[in-house]
Amino acid sequence: MGLIGETIITWIITFSLGAIVGFIGTKLKKEKEKNIKMTEKDKIIENAVQALLRDRLIEKYRHFKEKGEMTILDKENLDHLYESYEELEGNGTVKELYSNMDEIEIKVIKE
Secondary structure (H helix, E strand, O other): OHHHHHHHHHHHHHHHHHHEEEEEHHHHHHOOOHHHHHHHHHHHHHHHHHHHHHHHHHHHHHHHHHOOOOEEEEEEEHHHHHHHHHHOOOOOHHHHHHOOOOOOOEEEEOO
């Protein structure tokens, strides 16, 4: 093989490697953009769940405060809701309402 053949092979190899690296780079860039979009979407979903938990806790607080009592099952449910809300870094307003729930009487259910 002569000098021209070696030059052509060198250019083909260089072009092929460049194309492969470019293809991989494009795929990685698209994957990174997809991950960024998913992270943004995850944050939106997290905020929505937090808002729903907040709404539910406030609604339940008002209900049981008006009623003046709750069952132990109600209390356990509220504890679970609040723990989830707190894990999502909820604010202090609901924390204050939750601490006020201790003032609500726990009704004993007799079978």
